[in-house]
Amino acid sequence: MKRFLGAALLAAGVGFLVSQATRTPIYAASNGQQPSQPAANTTPAHEEDLAKAGSEVFGQNCAFCHGRDAMGGETGPDLTRSKLVLSDSGGDKISKVVRDGRPTKGMPSFTFSSQEMDGLVAFIHSQAAKAAAQAGGRRGVDVSDLQTGNVEKGKEYFNGAGGCSKCHSPTGDLAGIASKYEGLHLEEQMLYPREAKSKVTVTLPSGEKISGTLAYLDEFVVGLRDANDTYHSWPTSKVKYVVDSPVEAHVEQFPKYTDDDIHNLMAYLQTLR
Ligand code: HEC
Ligand code: HEC
Structure with missing residues (x-):
């Protein structure tokens, strides 16, 4: 399947896309430490629940074509290596395909509640991330x-x-x-x-600007490390910030x-x- 060569290799990016899609921290310190305490409800538990609920919807409606694990079945392609899935953000592309279908190509259209759709999207992204992790993102590449x-x-x-x-x-x-x-x-x-580090510039209410390497970001908290490697963070509601992300x-x-x-x-x- 050379068509998806790039997709398989971009697998490393899946985590990024997933987290963006599901509003968990979209950036965490690469050393794996969570700097400071992020605001209350940033736990990924909600996303896991969502993906779990989605796996049931998927199992009932999609699995017989795309496989239980979304990795492809008799008639449907492997969604974990789909370019469309890998470039999906928050369901924008997946939900359109599911709602409209591709009737001439064997993909039916479906009507789901937005909750069910969120679950489906979370499940598909989590499967893509899993597939990437399992194979070190190199599955099927010649x-x-x-x-x-x-x-x-x-x-x-x-x-x-x-x-x-x-x-x-x-x-x-x-x-x-x-x-x-x-x-x-x-x-x-x-x-x-x-490995590329994102830069962020935070503008405080006073107008003062502070720049550094982005160390943490979710809906509620933005954090950076300054030139002295000191960690600072602010509630996103209190400051303005601009992220420059090469990734x-x-x-x-x-x-x-x-x-x-x-x-x-x-x-x-x-x-x-
Ligand atoms: C009857 C078989 C069938 C069922 C059921 C089905 N699909 Fe599909 N699906 C397909 C086929 C075939 C394609 C490829 C269409 C094409 O070549 O453009 C596809 C394509 C897709 C794509 C686009 C992949 C890409 O890379 O373009 C997504 C996303 C998708 N399906 C999700 C789902 C979800 C979610 C469900 C369940 C709600 C589902 N499908 C149910 C057969 C099916
Ligand atoms: C908006 C600016 C921007 C664009 C456009 C861009 N890149 Fe990059 N790229 C970066 C930055 C910044 C890095 C991180 C550099 C680093 O960490 O040393 C990077 C990293 C890379 C690396 C890894 C370099 C290394 O030393 O690890 C490669 C290879 C690369 N880019 C290729 C490309 C190719 C090919 C394109 C065009 C399809 C492209 N980039 C488009 C900004 C960009």
Whole structure:
């Protein structure tokens, strides 16, 4: 299934999309520590309940085509590797497909309450995250796929439609990138630079601005680490903040790539040794 090569590799991004979709913290400190106490109801328990309820709805309505685990069945595709699912945010894409169906392609339309729909969306995202975690995000990827791209076209895409050259340079920050990461790892970084830190600028009620590395963000709390690595946080209701997320720029690109674009880009990046 080469069609979903990119999707499988972006699996690393699933967690991000899931959490965005379900309003749990959309960013947590990468060392896994929860800085300070976030406001009361940020527990993921609610999301788990939602996904659990969704699994029942899924089991009754969708499983016979898409498989119990959403990984594909007799007549329906694997949803955990679907580009549409991976680029879904808060159900915006999934719910449309479910409501409208694709009658000419064997996907019926359904009418669900918004609660049921939320459950379905949570379940599908949790399955996608699970699938990604299980396989280290590399399921079904054939290394030889990485050799099939066209270098010239990849370069063109980098400087043109892909918009990569707005932020990157082959002789600057990406010089030697192919020596830094091999094959699949390079592709993962290209699609979803997991290590990239987001910056945030918080404007206090007094007008004072504080910038730093985003360390925590949910509906209620925004937290950053300043240049001295000191953690600060504020209630989101009391301050204004702007997040500059390089990861997001990459995620936004994701639904726009064709598989050829990805292969060509990979071929091009692999020349940067
Ligand atoms: C009768 C079989 C069948 C049932 C039942 C069914 N689907 Fe589908 N579904 C399909 C097929 C076939 C496709 C692929 C359509 C296409 O090729 O465009 C699809 C596509 C989708 C897609 C889009 C995937 C993509 O990458 O474009 C989503 C999301 C989806 N189904 C979710 C659901 C959910 C949720 C349910 C249950 C509420 C469900 N489906 C029930 C057959 C089914
Ligand atoms: C809005 C700016 C922006 C755009 C557009 C963008 N990137 Fe990035 N990219 C970044 C930032 C920032 C990082 C993180 C750099 C770091 O952590 O060293 C990054 C990381 C990467 C990395 C990993 C670099 C490393 O050293 O780990 C690769 C590869 C990459 N991007 C490729 C691309 C490609 C290919 C495109 C176009 C399809 C693209 N980027 C578009 C900002 C951008």
